[in-house]
Amino acid sequence: MDFDFSDxxxxxxxxxxxxxxxxxxFERRRAIVAAGGFDRGAYGELAELGLAGLYVDEAHGGLGMGPVEAMVVMEELGRGMVLEPLAQTLITSGVIGAYGADDVKAxxxxxxxxxxALVVLAHQERGARYRLDRVAATASSTGSAWxxxxxxxxxxxxxxxxxFLVPAVANGKTALFLVEAGASGVRTTGHPTQDGARAGDLVLDKAPAVLVSANGQAALEHAVDIGIAATCAEAVGLMDATLAITADYLNTRKQFGVPIASFQALRHRAADMKMQLELARSMSYYASLKLNAPADERRAAMARAKVQLGQSMRFVGQQAVQLHGGIGVTDEYIVSHCFKRLTQMEMTFGDxxxxxxxVSARMQDTAGVFA
Incomplete structure (x- = not known):
């Protein structure tokens, strides 16, 4: 099997x-954080590179690429801790392209x-935790209008x-709708997140909506799986950068007249960080390669990948702070921002x-060992 990337x-x-x-x-990122956590100019630059159209067919002005290309892009954006939510663009363009009617696509x-247009997935509700089958929002129709x-x-x-792509219960089952931010009955509030990005609440009061998919549960699961694969790739890029920063610090910082990288105990901890990074990288590849698999296989793969990535993110982030000592938690130094970003990604789309x-719920009698 060839795992080399194409030209x-x-x-x-x-x-x-x-x-x-x-x-x-890093300085531009700090300025964006201070300004609220989102920069329309930076997002526009991503779009100029064609990244907003990665999952959009060429007929609609996109690049028509797939999960591996998205993984490659998200790794590099993770390396720079880019705040602008390109993963959300991958989610919404992928779901609209796969489930939307022709007029919605057009x-x-x-x-x-x-x-x-920045279109994002708005699916989390209080009390649902990470369960996708618990949806309290409701939808009603009058003729063909929702x-x-x-x-x-x-x-x-x-x-x-x-x-926004919004799941809501219609006629007793979950459907997926598109709601415009400027429509009547739509209210949004914004706030910074712990990693410096931006999020907020969306309140809908009989807001006009367009039906994207009547089979909203399948579409929502697919949307979250695209998000998991993107988050895994982004985390690999950030862990790679975090390890490089930590290794450079160990080779620069001196105690007793020698670089602390010469201390065996610290070298072992850095080696453990590298091991966790490579485990995460392999599972990120696995997630991206399974993104177009049948739903049951895809869902199981995403859960497995997110377990490993979650463990790796927590370990690499914590070890980076520990190996830096006090400077590792200061706002002026980049490692503290790496740690916060990794911590938040560990909880994104399910901790x-x-x-x-x-993973446990999807295990068969053999747990895959003797199948």
Missing amino acids: DQIALRDAVQKWVEKGYG AWLHRIAGGE SVTGHKHLVPAADQAQA TLHHLGE
């Missing part, structure tokens, strides 16, 4: 890597691909988005404990 994938990775290095340095995909009522929490860039339960 096109390498070129895409290099383009994103150059943008991160030259256009999204109305939104070219706007998403061009960066004109309206949605509900309250969604922790919506990425809620007060910056132009539209490690939740996905451990998902």
Whole structure:
């Protein structure tokens, strides 16, 4: 099996890597955090690179690429701790492309691909925890027109988005709707998250909506799985950068007249960080390769990947802070931001404990060992 990237994938990775290095340095990120956690200009630059259209067909102005290309991109964005929610764009463009009617695709995909419209998934509700089958929002129809009522929490860039993908119960089962931010009955509030990004609440009161999929449970699960794969890839890039920063510090910081990298105990801890990174990388590849598999197989793969990534993120982040000592928790130093970002990603789209339960629930009698 060939795990080498193609020439096109390498070129895409290099383009994103150059943008991160030259256009999204740590100081720019700090300025974006201070300004609220989202920068329309930075998001526009991502769109100019074509990244907002990765999952959009060429017929709608996109690149028509797949999960491996998305993984390559998200790794590089993770390396730079980019705050702008490109993962949400992958989710919504992928779901609209897979489940939306032709008129919905025509109305939104070219706007998403061009960066004109930021569309995000608004699915989390109080009390649901990470369960996707618990939806309190409701939808009702009058003829062919739909309206949605509900309250969604922790919506990425809620007060910056132009539209939302919203699951709601219609006729006794979950359906997926698209709601425009400027529609009547729509209210958003924004707040910073612990990693410096932006999220908020979405309150809908009989807000006009467009039906994207009557089979909303399947569409919602697919949306979250796209998000998990993107988050895994982003985390690998950030862990790689965190380890590199830590190794450089160990080789620079001196005690007793020698670099602390010469201390055997610290070398062992750095080696353990590298091991966790590589375990995470292999499971991130696994998640991306399974993203187009049948639903049951895909869901099981995403849960397995998120368990390993969650364990690795927590370990690498904590060890990086410990190996740096006091400077590792200061706001002025980059490692504290790496740690906060990894901590938040560990809880995004379901934390490690939740996905451990998902893995357990999907085990067969043989647990896959003798199958």
